[in-house]
Each structure stands twice: as structure tokens, then as C-alpha cells.
Amino acid sequence: MKNFGLIGAAGFVAPRHLKAIKDTNNNLLAALDPFDSVGILDSYFPEAAFFTEPERFDRHLDKLRREGKGHVEYISICSPNYLHDAHIRLALRNGANAICEKPIVLNPWNLDALSEIEKESGFRVFTILQLRHHDRILKLKQKVENEKTLDKIYNIDLTYITSRGAWYQRSWKGNLEKSGGLASNIGVHFFDMLAWIFGEVKENIVHVSDVDHVAGFLTLDKARIRWFLGINSKYLPEEVIGAGKTTFRSITIDGDEIEFSGGFTDLHTVSYQSILKGEGYGLADAKPSIQIVHDIRNKKAIGKIGDYHPFVKKL
Numbered sequence: 001m002k003n004f005g006l007i008g009a010a011g012f013v014a015p016r017h018l019k020a021i022k023d024t025n026n027n028l029l030a031a032l033d034p035f036d037s038v039g040i041l042d043s044y045f046p047e048a049a050f051f052t053e054p055e056r057f058d059r060h061l062d063k064l065r066r067e068g069k070g071h072v073e074y075i076s077i078c079s080p081n082y083l084h085d086a087h088i089r090l091a092l093r094n095g096a097n098a099i100c101e102k103p104i105v106l107n108p109w110n111l112d113a114l115s116e117i118e119k120e121s122g123f124r125v126f127t128i129l130q131l132r133h134h135d136r137i138l139k140l141k142q143k144v145e146n147e148k149t150l151d152k153i154y155n156i157d158l159t160y161i162t163s164r165g166a167w168y169q170r171s172w173k174g175n176l177e178k179s180g181g182l183a184s185n186i187g188v189h190f191f192d193m194l195a196w197i198f199g200e201v202k203e204n205i206v207h208v209s210d211v212d213h214v215a216g217f218l219t220l221d222k223a224r225i226r227w228f229l230g231i232n233s234k235y236l237p238e239e240v241i242g243a244g245k246t247t248f249r250s251i252t253i254d255g256d257e258i259e260f261s262g263g264f265t266d267l268h269t270v271s272y273q274s275i276l277k278g279e280g281y282g283l284a285d286a287k288p289s290i291q292i293v294h295d296i297r298n299k300k301a302i303g304k305i306g307d308y309h310p311f312v313k314k315l
Helices: 014-023 039-043 054-067 081-093 108-121 135-146 188-198 238-242 267-276 283-298 310-314
Strands: 003-007 027-032 049-051 074-077 097-100 125-127 154-162 201-209 213-220 223-230 247-253
Touching: 003 014, 003 054, 003 081, 014 027, 014 039, 014 267, 027 054, 049 054, 074 081, 081 097, 081 108, 097 267, 108 283, 125 283, 135 188, 154 188, 188 213, 188 223, 188 283, 201 283, 213 283, 223 310
Parallel strands: 003 027, 003 074, 027 049, 074 097, 097 125, 154 223
Antiparallel strands: 154 247, 201 213, 213 223
């Protein structure tokens, strides 16, 4: 049994990490969040110490280590994106491995600095790239690797719309400097998956970019990708709205739909199992997608020019 700490206990993704810690038969000793609406802890680890101030959380971890009362070996990080870098450093400083939600950092050079600290501390930094564990995605990767036509280029359309209310823009998620924008906040795991399967980036174009949508064109070694990300329900296809759904996720490859809407339930647990075996994904694995979303954030949108996603026509 390993001892865990958790940063960001009141966040949206925290329950997935709590479940993963529990499902892998480990224990949560301490949790941190500036907000105290963390009753979810009662469902998993009611005895865990809870702090609203990072200084007291840091002190508690240090005391546990020095007094031999249960050294925290892993710290799971579910805090806002812009704090990931600092919280990873906190974990390594306290002699713990870090397990960080995506995007692991906002800028590629942050990874280089963390890599140095990782080497100095002797502890590891892992990130959650759960799509790499999805059965349907694993089969797709195997299919591409087995493709006999070595120079084949796949034509892909990626569409992801997940409706968010007015609160989104008022929260840290609507702040570009804190979230990294839509591509970082809701798209990074898709870009990671695509680069993992189809290779290095050759070209990265942004067609449109606004507070509630962003779209562009990505050329990889083995793929040409038109992509659209949105958080406004008005961008949903009519049939999705008619069915009363608020999320639309679609990937087509050469015109064929890749169905992977299911199978997400236990991917965090699978990620934890891999990490605890020393096989998890680390800083180097995360770098391609962090570079992609960084470039998207900093590129100027060129408008409706060239080969753009079909949804862009509706804007």
C-alpha cells in the first residue's frame, strides 16, 4: 500500500483520482484545496487530513516524513492548469512522485526545467494521458503501425464540443493565462493521442479562435487533420441537440467514424496501475502535445482560408 497526497480535492477531475487511488488499494493521507467543499473525501478516504492553505499542507507532508508517520510517496495534482508546475515542484521537494492531470504544464520550456528538478530529486513526474489506454485507440494505433503502405497519409476530422455554461468564462478556465485556452484545457489529450499515433508535427495552422471555439489544421507525419473544439451548445449538430445531448465527440479517418465515446470509466485507474508499475507516461511523453497547444495559443488565426473544418463554415 502506497501513501498519497492530493492537491485540488474540490476540482471536477478529483473524484477520478480518488477512485483510482482506492481501486489500486492505496491510501490518501492528506488533501489540499482552497475551497472546502470536499465532502467527496468521505466516499473514499474520510480519515485523510485536509488543508485549505498550501503552506500548512506542505508543513504536514514534511512532518510526516520527518516523524516517520507515513511518508507520502505520490502526490496527485488536480489543480488549475497554471499551478501544475508549482505543485509538481512541491511534490518533488517533499520526496514524492508527482501524478499530474493534463495539461501537465502550459509551456514546453516548463517541461525542461521540471526534467532537471526530477533528475536532482530522484523522483518521477507522471501525467495522465488516458486516451493512450483506451481499447479503441490502442487498436487504431496498432492498425496504423501495421499499415503496409508506408507512405499512406490519413485524412482526419476531429470534432469535440462539450457545452459549458456562463460560469466557464468567469472561472480560471476562461482565463487564457491560467488555463492555456480551449486547446489546452479540453483538447490537449486529443492532440496527444493523434501525435502518439500519427507522428511528428509538420504544420500547425489556426483558422479561427474565440473564447468559445477554436479550429485549425494539423499536418503530422502520417495524417492531415482538420479539427474543431467548442464549449457553446449552439455549435452542436441538430441531431445531437434533438437527442437532448450536450456533448459531441467525433473522429473520422478517411471518412470512417472511430467510435470511442464509451470505455472511459476506469481509464484513470488503468493509468494509476501503469504508473505504480513504473510504466507510466512522463515529461518527455507529454512534450509533443504541450508544444502543439502552445503553438495554437500563440498563432494568429488566418480565417476561412485553405482546408478548414466543416463546422467553420457555420461560423
